[in-house]
Amino acid sequence: MPRRSQTDLAVLGALSTGPMTGYEVRRLIAGTLGHFWSESFGQIYPTLTRLERGGLVRRSGTGRTSGSALEITTAGTARLRELLAEPHVTTPPRNGLLLRLFFGSHLSSDEVESLLHQARDRAREALAGYETVRDDIAGDDSHEQAYRTMTLSFGEHAARAQLAWAEESLAALPAIREGSSRARG
Amino acid sequence: MPRRSQTDLAVLGALSTGPMTGYEVRRLIAGTLGHFWSESFGQIYPTLTRLERGGLVRRSGTGRTSGSALEITTAGTARLRELLAEPHVTTPPRNGLLLRLFFGSHLSSDEVESLLHQARDRAREALAGYETVRDDIAGDDSHEQAYRTMTLSFGEHAARAQLAWAEESLAALPAIREGSSRARG
DNA sequence: AGCAGCATGTAAGTGGTTACATGATTGT
DNA sequence: ACAATCATGTAACCACTTACATGCTGCT
Numbered sequence: 001m002p003r004r005s006q007t008d009l010a011v012l013g014a015l016s017t018g019p020m021t022g023y024e025v026r027r028l029i030a031g032t033l034g035h036f037w038s039e040s041f042g043q044i045y046p047t048l049t050r051l052e053r054g055g056l057v058r059r060s061g062t063g064r065t066s067g068s069a070l071e072i073t074t075a076g077t078a079r080l081r082e083l084l085a086e087p088h089v090t091t092p093p094r095n096g097l098l099l100r101l102f103f104g105s106h107l108s109s110d111e112v113e114s115l116l117h118q119a120r121d122r123a124r125e126a127l128a129g130y131e132t133v134r135d136d137i138a139g140d141d142s143h144e145q146a147y148r149t150m151t152l153s154f155g156e157h158a159a160r161a162q163l164a165w166a167e168e169s170l171a172a173l174p175a176i177r178e179g180s181s182r183a184r185g
Numbered sequence: 186m187p188r189r190s191q192t193d194l195a196v197l198g199a200l201s202t203g204p205m206t207g208y209e210v211r212r213l214i215a216g217t218l219g220h221f222w223s224e225s226f227g228q229i230y231p232t233l234t235r236l237e238r239g240g241l242v243r244r245s246g247t248g249r250t251s252g253s254a255l256e257i258t259t260a261g262t263a264r265l266r267e268l269l270a271e272p273h274v275t276t277p278p279r280n281g282l283l284l285r286l287f288f289g290s291h292l293s294s295d296e297v298e299s300l301l302h303q304a305r306d307r308a309r310e311a312l313a314g315y316e317t318v319r320d321d322i323a324g325d326d327s328h329e330q331a332y333r334t335m336t337l338s339f340g341e342h343a344a345r346a347q348l349a350w351a352e353e354s355l356a357a358l359p360a361i362r363e364g365s366s367r368a369r370g
Numbered sequence: 371a372g373c374a375g376c377a378t379g380t381a382a383g384t385g386g387t388t389a390c391a392t393g394a395t396t397g398t
Numbered sequence: 399a400c401a402a403t404c405a406t407g408t409a410a411c412c413a414c415t416t417a418c419a420t421g422c423t424g425c426t
Contacts, residue, residue, distance in 0.1 A: 005384090005385065005386090006279070006281060006284065007385090007386095009284065009285075010284060013284070013287070013288040013291075016288065016291065021404085021405070021406090022405075022406065022407090023403095023404060023405050023406075024404095024405095026405095033284070033287065035278070036278050036279075036280040036283035036284065036287075037278065037279060037280065037283070037284050038277035038278065038279060039386090040385095040386055040387050040388080041387090041388095042386070042387065042388070042389090042407090042408085042409095043385080043386065043387090045406060045407055045408090046407085046408090048406095049407090077291075080288070080291060081291050081292075084285050084288060084291055084292055084296075085292075085296065088281030088282050088284070088285055088300075089281050090279060090280050090281050090282060091276065091278075091279040092223035093220070093221050093222065093223065093276075094191070094221075094222060094223060094275060094276040095221040095222065095275050096191060096273030096274050096275050097273050097275060098221035098222070098336050098339055099191065099194065099195060099198070099218070099221065099222050099273070100194075100269050100273055101332055101335055101336055102198070102218065102221075102332055102333065102336045103198040103201065103265070103269060103332070104331075104332035104335070105328050105329045105332055106198075106201065106262075106265060106266050106269055107266075107269055107270075111269075111270065112332075115273075143290050143364065143365050144290045146289075146357075146361040146364065147286055147287055147288070147289035147290055147297075148287065150286055150289070150354050150357070151283050151286055151287045153350060153353070153354065154283060154347075154350050157346040157347070157349060157350040158343065158346055158347070158350075160346065161342040161343055161345065161346035162339075162342070162343070164342060165338060165339050165342040165343075168338070169335050169338065172331075172335070176331040179328065179331065180328050190412090190413065190414090192413090192414095206376080206377065206378090207377070207378065207379090208375095208376060208377050208378075209376095209377095211377095224414095225413095225414055225415055225416085226415095226416095227379090227380085227381095227414075227415065227416075227417090228413080228414070228415090230377095230378060230379055230380090231379085231380090233378095234379090253377095
């Protein structure tokens with residue numbers, strides 16, 4: 001199983017929603033897709049020129065201010081569908097917060113509490129962000145709306161779960177604190 | 186902000202639970218930590234030799250069968266605490282399933298259904314796995330138990346959230362199906 | 371005798387991050 | 399004028415994955 005980049009998929013997908021400049025592709029991926037996908041900016045322009053050379057994308061007039069807008073071609077749409085049908089890979093998780101929590105016995109209980117506060121606050125921020133996204137989507141009644149709602153809903157479920165977990169864990173902390181101080185003497 | 190590897194942290198943390206061979210470190214990271222952390226095996230042995238050269242880890246007798254067990258040193262424990270106190274980084278998400286779902290309008294509704302089934306089944310499998318982990322932890326009454334339970338609980342919350350989301354989304358599919366067929370003709 | 375699992379590594383390749391570099395345009 | 403944003407790239411570095419290579423031990 002060769003290590004295949006899914007950057008093409010993300011970029012073609014972005015362009016499938018309409019012509020835009022490379023800068024706008026960047027922003028779309030960092031913004032809307034940001035909750036479940038990320039591309040480093042250093043990848044996007046090289047990918048766009050490669051796709052253009054391959055005839056999957058073409059220049060079409062100028063963008064809003066300067067630069068040229070990019071448009072997906074028929075071949076590009078076909079390629080997008082191919083890529084969508086391929087088995088998906090999700091990068092293995094690397095959650096630095098949970099890694100630290102797992103070895104929490106080496107931390108002071110204040111440090112543990114701080115980690116949990118961070119997790120809780122991050123979940124709250126995510127939820128607040130999703131609310132505005134939901135408002136954006138509401139004004140959109142294309143056939144793409146349903147799928148945006150679906151992915152948004154995933155984010156909301158995940159954030160609510162993290163929030164609930166963080167609050168439960170914070171509530172459990174005093175008992176752990178007692179336990180470890182009893183163990184130490 | 187230099188791109189810093191957290192492999193040292195994961196490996197030192199693993200060894201902080203007791204002496205073990207490199208092979209066992211591998212297994213611990215792939216198993217117990219696997220739900221929120223991953224290391225590629227090609228990294229572990231080089232890391233161990235580097236840590237040994239740095240005096241953070243030392244050989245101590247032989248493992249269960251062959252090979253030599255590795256033990257964390259006092260300096261290693263100190264380093265571990267340093268690393269734990271550093272700000273954590275969590276790799277940006279790259280969820281191939283959600284990426285595809287987001288562009289679901291280019292997929293047939295059968296393909297979308299299949300993606301959701303995969304998400305649902307994966308969540309169920311995770312939950313089943315967590316159940317056995319919970320049993321393992323129950324027999325362990327060290328002061329580390331509380332933190333294992335905490336990270337396990339995170340996994341359970343996340344898996345339950347994903348399961349609920351997948352089931353809701355599957356239930357919503359018929360309406361989407363209707364909508365898109367109405368739009369097409 | 372043979373297989374599964376234990377055990378330890380290496381080497382090539384690549385995907386991706388980060389930082390740097392440059393200039394146009396719009397708003398104040 | 400000046401700042402912020404739009405816009406397009408490049409180059410170096412590195413972390414990581416994958417595949418390969420090798421031998422031992424315990425069981426049947």
